[in-house]
Amino acid sequence: MLELRPGCECxxxxxxxxxxxxMICSFECTFCRDCALVRLDGLCPNCGGDLVRxxxxxxxxLVRSPASTQRVFKPLGCA
Incomplete structure (x- = not known):
């Protein structure tokens, strides 16, 4: 089951x-559409994989299988 992380890493x-x-990669790194397409050219800065919707x-x-509440924020990895 996907974590559904709550925020953009960038x-x-x-x-x-x-x-x-x-947008996510196969490791579930999570980015907003703007960062994924404009800043990252559709590639995950962590693994190099494709970012898809x-x-x-x-x-x-969501009651039985809630989204994650753990935020991952790595702005330096998105420069």
Whole structure:
């Protein structure tokens, strides 16, 4: 199950579990669409993998399988 991390690793923008603005790599590194496409050219700065749209989790499943609350913020890795 995906963690659905709550924020962008580059700019710390909030990314709620139902947003269509979150992008992830295969390791679930999480970025907002703006950072992923403009700053990172669609590649994860941590592993070099492709950044793709993160699927959303339907609200009815968030009670049983909540999104992560642990933020990862690495602005220096996104320069």
């Amino acid at each position: 700019c710390d923008r909030d990314l709620p579990p139902d947003t269509d603005q979150a 993160r699927p959303s989790r339907p609200t009815r499943f």
